[in-house]
Amino acid sequence: MPNKTTPNFNSVFEQEVYRGLTDFPKHLSSKYFYDAVGDKLFQEIMKLPEYYLTNSELEILQDHKEAIAGHFSRGKATFNLIELGAGDGSKTRILLNYLQQKNTSFQYVPIDISTHILNELTNSLNSEFPGLAVKPVQGTYFESLEAICQMDKNRKVILFLGSNIGNLLHPQAVDFLVQVQKLMSSDDLFLVGFDQKKDPQKILDAYNDPGGVTEAFNKNILTRINRELGGDFNGNNFRHWEVYDPESGTAKSYLVSLKAHDVYIRSLDLKVTFKAWETIHTEISQKYDDDVVSWLARKAGLEIVEAFSDRRKLFKNYLFRK
Ligand code: AVI
Numbered sequence: 254m255p256n257k258t259t260p261n262f263n264s265v266f267e268q269e270v271y272r273g274l275t276d277f278p279k280h281l282s283s284k285y286f287y288d289a290v291g292d293k294l295f296q297e298i299m300k301l302p303e304y305y306l307t308n309s310e311l312e313i314l315q316d317h318k319e320a321i322a323g324h325f326s327r328g329k330a331t332f333n334l335i336e337l338g339a340g341d342g343s344k345t346r347i348l349l350n351y352l353q354q355k356n357t358s359f360q361y362v363p364i365d366i367s368t369h370i371l372n373e374l375t376n377s378l379n380s381e382f383p384g385l386a387v388k389p390v391q392g393t394y395f396e397s398l399e400a401i402c403q404m405d406k407n408r409k410v411i412l413f414l415g416s417n418i419g420n421l422l423h424p425q426a427v428d429f430l431v432q433v434q435k436l437m438s439s440d441d442l443f444l445v446g447f448d449q450k451k452d453p454q455k456i457l458d459a460y461n462d463p464g465g466v467t468e469a470f471n472k473n474i475l476t477r478i479n480r481e482l483g484g485d486f487n488g489n490n491f492r493h494w495e496v497y498d499p500e501s502g503t504a505k506s507y508l509v510s511l512k513a514h515d516v517y518i519r520s521l522d523l524k525v526t527f528k529a530w531e532t533i534h535t536e537i538s539q540k541y542d543d544d545v546v547s548w549l550a551r552k553a554g555l556e557i558v559e560a561f562s563d564r565r566k567l568f569k570n571y572l573f574r575k
Contacts, residue, residue: 334349
């Protein structure tokens with residue numbers, strides 16, 4: 254018997270918004286920050302001086318490209334350099350450039366959910382790196398990775414950069430790593446970015462820029478609910494609030510309701526009541542140290558081959574094999 258009080262959902266977005274806003278405490282998933290506007294806001298965040306993650310990882314790839322590329326191109330056989338969530342490929346360009354200079358035989362296989370992003374990336378790489386084989390795959394990470402494994406038996410080097418793993422709770426991060434591990438062969442490699450524990454103030458500043466770009470990024474989820482689900486959220490009724498727990502290494506983002514008010518979401522026929530100072534939890538950005546990464550790797554059946562750090566030890570890229 255269907256539950257009469259639960260509406261029929263037309264999309265996973267509808268279902269997750271319903272669950273999150275009828276739950277206590279309220280929550281929404283940060284994966285819904287990203288639409289055309291959210292993608293642009295995230296590009297802006299990556300250029301903010303406070304958001305040290307991007308430049309730290311760029312420095313790692315620049316400083317350690319020889320060692321990293323050395324691992325990738327071990328042996329003479331060609332390989333597929335597969336990037337999960339390729340975005341604009343700005344960091345990967347450092348490796349692509351170096352591998353090409355060294356006449357390494359490989360194909361670059363960016364996976365992204367957005368056809369638009371993949372088309373832009375492929376066009377710009379084709380003009381910037383003539384001769385580079387770019388084979389974009391549109392889809393979700395694991396379906397795409399599985400399809401690649403079935404079609405192509407070349408060795409795989411998989412990239413998951415930018416501490417995207419930090420947007421997952423530890424159990425989800427383990428699940429994610431296990432899923433990749435299961436699709437790896439014994440000579441495949443997996444390079445993952447993990448933002449490191451550090452001065453708590455530096456972390457708070459990275460997620461709380463004075464210009465309000467991060468606030469707009471978080472509030473974009475309310476705009477999406479308004480546009481896509483017929484909601485009447487007023488972003489001015491909420492304040493973006495960031496906390497960081499140095500013990501667990503978890504940074505958490507909230508939208509805090511500044512006053513008691515109701516919001517109506519037409520496609521869900523849902524009235525959501527907010528008390529003054531009630532929260533919507535929107536994102537976690539987990540920070541790590543070597544012990545935590547070793548623990549995650551062990552749980553996922555992966556082994557750390559080498560870890561690469563930037564000069565200030567803010568961020569690390571870990572290279573795994575199974
Ligand atoms: C995509 N992800 C790794 C970013 C992070 O640092 O958690 C998203 C972000 N949220 C606020 N600023 C950036």
